[in-house]
Amino acid sequence: MSSRPIYLDYQATTPVDPRVVEAMLPYLTTEFGNPSSAHAYGRTAATAVDTARAQVAALIGAREPQEIVFTSCGTESNHLALTGTAHALRAAGRGEHIVTTTIEHPATQATCDRLAAAGFRVTRVPVGADGRLEPADLERALEPGTILVSVMHANNEIGTLQPLADIAALTRERGIPLHTDAAQSPATVGVDVAALGLDLLTVVGHKMYAPKGVAALYVRRGAPVPLSQLVGGGQEHGLRAGTENVPGIVALGAAAALALAEHDADATRILSLRRRLLDGLTAAWAGLRVNGSLVHRLPGNLSLTLPHLTAAQLMAATPELAFSAQAACHTGHSAPSAALTAIGLTPGQAARTIRLGIGRFSDIGDIDRAADILTRVPATT
Numbered sequence: 001m002s003s004r005p006i007y008l009d010y011q012a013t014t015p016v017d018p019r020v021v022e023a024m025l026p027y028l029t030t031e032f033g034n035p036s037s038a039h040a041y042g043r044t045a046a047t048a049v050d051t052a053r054a055q056v057a058a059l060i061g062a063r064e065p066q067e068i069v070f071t072s073c074g075t076e077s078n079h080l081a082l083t084g085t086a087h088a089l090r091a092a093g094r095g096e097h098i099v100t101t102t103i104e105h106p107a108t109q110a111t112c113d114r115l116a117a118a119g120f121r122v123t124r125v126p127v128g129a130d131g132r133l134e135p136a137d138l139e140r141a142l143e144p145g146t147i148l149v150s151v152m153h154a155n156n157e158i159g160t161l162q163p164l165a166d167i168a169a170l171t172r173e174r175g176i177p178l179h180t181d182a183a184q185s186p187a188t189v190g191v192d193v194a195a196l197g198l199d200l201l202t203v204v205g206h207k208m209y210a211p212k213g214v215a216a217l218y219v220r221r222g223a224p225v226p227l228s229q230l231v232g233g234g235q236e237h238g239l240r241a242g243t244e245n246v247p248g249i250v251a252l253g254a255a256a257a258l259a260l261a262e263h264d265a266d267a268t269r270i271l272s273l274r275r276r277l278l279d280g281l282t283a284a285w286a287g288l289r290v291n292g293s294l295v296h297r298l299p300g301n302l303s304l305t306l307p308h309l310t311a312a313q314l315m316a317a318t319p320e321l322a323f324s325a326q327a328a329c330h331t332g333h334s335a336p337s338a339a340l341t342a343i344g345l346t347p348g349q350a351a352r353t354i355r356l357g358i359g360r361f362s363d364i365g366d367i368d369r370a371a372d373i374l375t376r377v378p379a380t381t
């Protein structure tokens, strides 16, 4: 038995894949050059960044590596996409209306709050009880002055996948740029920006087995160029100044190459583990509720509302497990999370909701042990 808790929180963050660590290590030691330097150290670093750019582009089906902008985190990618595009298009006289959903990550929600405070109009389209957006509802929200639509790919709390192709068809025919926060999906669900017709897409390292502190934004060539939010040295085609995090970028590239090669196999294996876990829990817990569509969903996500215990009680009784009571990015807040509220859970139900996240390094032994530990906790805890 491992002395460390069984990790069941892959939507909060993923461990770094050892192959990714191996790829990035030289860039923390011998290959420490600044990619902007003209000498050999700089050229080695710049080449490594170029390689990573091509790897991320390949993962998401971008036509050109230059469509990838490296950033520091998913929050920054979303911010650049939303704030940068909104300001660029308002300055061009295109309008000031933004459409998003009620289920977005706080990185998007809070950025939209800021934009609203800066005079933009923001419409947040509700999702259904299954956590999915109805394209017709989004269509009704579009106006002649709509300059940006942002809809996440996979939700970080309830794992639901949005009908992006249908949404993109609506925005494309109106010439409205579409941003997607795909922080959660590339490791198990393919994303193809060209096939889907996306203009902007957020990719996050620490959700796909690269370290924290590195991410990317895809900006389609021909889409409105976001106004740079960090100005200075002109790195990242002038869209994001600041010396590149070379080891992190190399890691993101390596993780992207692994995700491209392995996401199908990972998804199949992880889905069967999720089914096994859910079967075990359903057998023991009458009245267990699964939040969000089980069909259109990340393979490794289970958001469960318990019939008998609060998430806090269950967590306190199971120190051998590491799972989440609500989205990791807002632990510390006592308010019910956005996604749970968006699908209609009451505060009482939200307090009884847990998130179990399965990933690349979960195995059948972990899953069986977790089911056993969870279902042994008495209702009187």
Ligand SMILES: Cc1ncc(COP(=O)(O)O)c(C=O)c1O
Binding pocket: 011, 012, 072, 073, 074, 075, 076, 078, 105, 107, 152, 154, 155, 156, 181, 182, 183, 184, 204, 206, 213, 215, 329
């Ligand atoms: C869907 C989604 N978007 C954005 C983010 C923010 O990413 P970061 O923590 O790297 O800023 C997260 C992180 O949990 C996420 O799950």
